[in-house]
Amino acid sequence: MAKKVIIVGIEFNNRSTRGGPYKVGLTQEWIEYRMNVFMKYTMNSLKKQTNQQFTALIRYASVTEELIQKTLEKHEPLPDNIRFVPEEQYIEAQKELAGDAKWLYLVRLDCDDTYKKTLIQQLHEWKPKEGTRALVNQLGYIYDSLRHRISPVKKTSPPFYTWIYKSVDYFNGKRYKIKGGHPAVVKHKHEILTSKGRRNYLVVVHQRNTLNQRLLKRKNFISNRKRVDAILKKFI
Template identity: 45%
Template sequence: MGQTVGKGKKKIIVGIAFNSKKLTYNRKKRFSKRWIKSRMKIFMKYTRRSLQRQTNQGFDALIEYEDRSRKHIKKQLRKYKKLPRNIRFIPKSMYQRSIKKRLKGYRYLYLVRLDSDDLYRRSYIQQLRNHRRRKGVKAIINQNGYMYDSKKKRIAPMYAKSPAFYTLIYKAKRYLRGKRYKLRGGHPAVIRLRHDKLRLRNYVHIIHSGNTTSKFRSKRNKIIDKRRVVKDRRRVRSILSSFM
């Protein structure tokens, strides 16, 4: 084991891209009233609940949106109960400034990646609080989780070698000076960083009508154990209760 870092010197920030990333399936739709309304409903139903029910609330969640959609975002937010102070929608132009502002007085940044329609286990922030960073470790990877089909109400264990559920670790001073890890090829590149793995099934990847790139089947970097699909509604709710 290398040198370790105490629990009190880290700032945990959950970074969520709401409509600020230009993806092949949402290149234009992500600015429309209809898309924003639909994704906000999903965020409030799933991801917000996962964040608010974290057993440790010692984190900030910053949900990044494109500046040009500010009017639609604000309109949709007014339809829901006010967000707690540690969960904030931030325009893209202010996103990095918002992170940097929160780093004052901290030695390390734990930057948690999460999509606006997925979940982390309710103990995930606590797991990060408990994490003892070995010298040189730049990422924490969650390979084990679940895939939940919200249309058919079924859930199954899921494994990914280098999934979209990870936390990047930066020295705060270096992050403030512009240090960023280069993830060529996206999420699958995280495994190439020196990393730790958390063994629990720490995430739920949700399938819904709006994420057409995901299906309830195995593919590259995503293996679904179909032999263990749970269809009983009570058992499904029981599993989800650990996440939201």
């Protein structure tokens, strides 16, 4: 019996059917643009993980099935451990992957961001204390892809974390509650995964992720091309 199974959960446009600002994710233009960003950054980060013992499940709205599949056909075939799944099949896909494993590690990642290439290996090696619910990455970078510059960042509870569940509990419906989103993750018993100065995540600011444009107001950007390229190489 496997001791743990690591699943990277990525939302693509699965919230689009809720309407409001999310509905733009139902359009061909949005899907094609975001897929290009995903392939360039997130996909490369996943493919270059030094340990490939994980599966990434990318959730999409089933009403965009045809658009998703046609867009995927324009890119290189997906590796076996990276799968696009309709929202309605997400839990079943997790259950299939978990098998008889005792522990389920659920890694959160956005579809336009990346993790350091050694993240999955670090998760396999990590030995959490009893009762730990979350492994939190506090140190990372912000990458301004439009100007090719980068800035180190530290956040107490950013959206780069891993939940740890007993598989049997998770598939019986147990969920850790986080009122207000990712800032509340550290209210649960957690451990900081970014030990010894390890910067594990890279937020990619691109033309259309408007919520992250405010990050470009930071003043400590590194613009030297060689230094920026050297940092990016650790992620993509």
